[in-house]
Amino acid sequence: QVQLQQSGPGLVKPSQTLSLTCAISGDSVSSNSAAWNWIRQSPSRGLEWLGRTYHRSKWYNDYAVSVRSRITINPDTSKNQFSLQLDSVTPEDTAVYYCAREYYYDTSGLTAIDYWGQGTLVTVSS
């Protein structure tokens, strides 16, 4: 059973950096069959995929165009977790942030986003 446990501050000041962590149990951040995603949800923007990190002989990242200049997702193999950093935040970045596992079924090529973290409400306000 995969579990994702999120942690990080719920309040960030404008222009500062939003930082969240997602601790993984039941799988490995280095798995060659998984990717580790960050997603956010707000009333104005709905569910928005932000990006992912994954390991396939080396580490890769993909990011949404909307946040590409401000986002970094990093794996931490020593702690089996991954993190989100979003720079220069504004009130528009206020949202519930989720981490989620994307699993790739090697034999069939099927792909699922299956397990989600509990969500973290991050408010950007001074």
Place this chain on the structure above:
Amino acid sequence: QTVVTQEPSLTVSPGGTVTLTCASSTGAVTSGYYPNWFQQKPGQAPRALIYSTDNKHSWTPARFSGSLLGGKAALTLSGVQPEDEAEYFCLLYYGGTWVFGGGTKLTVL
């Protein structure tokens, strides 16, 4: 900017059948978009229902099914239960990025 479109709201009677759809602004949705479907109830994280068009997770009730229909991804609920009242989101893959639909609020009435 790629847009994924779902019906904003649908209503179904208990025991009835309803189909939710998911369209892409780029054209017909195919299996190569790996359509995923999620259910979300207020105050909860989304729960995965369907992956890669028509595959169920081990926890997905049998009354939920996925398909491709008329160039769209589709989620069909057969024998709807009151507890199926929720918002449903689709998710499509665009070669390195994922895009969510705006969601369908399903009312069971």
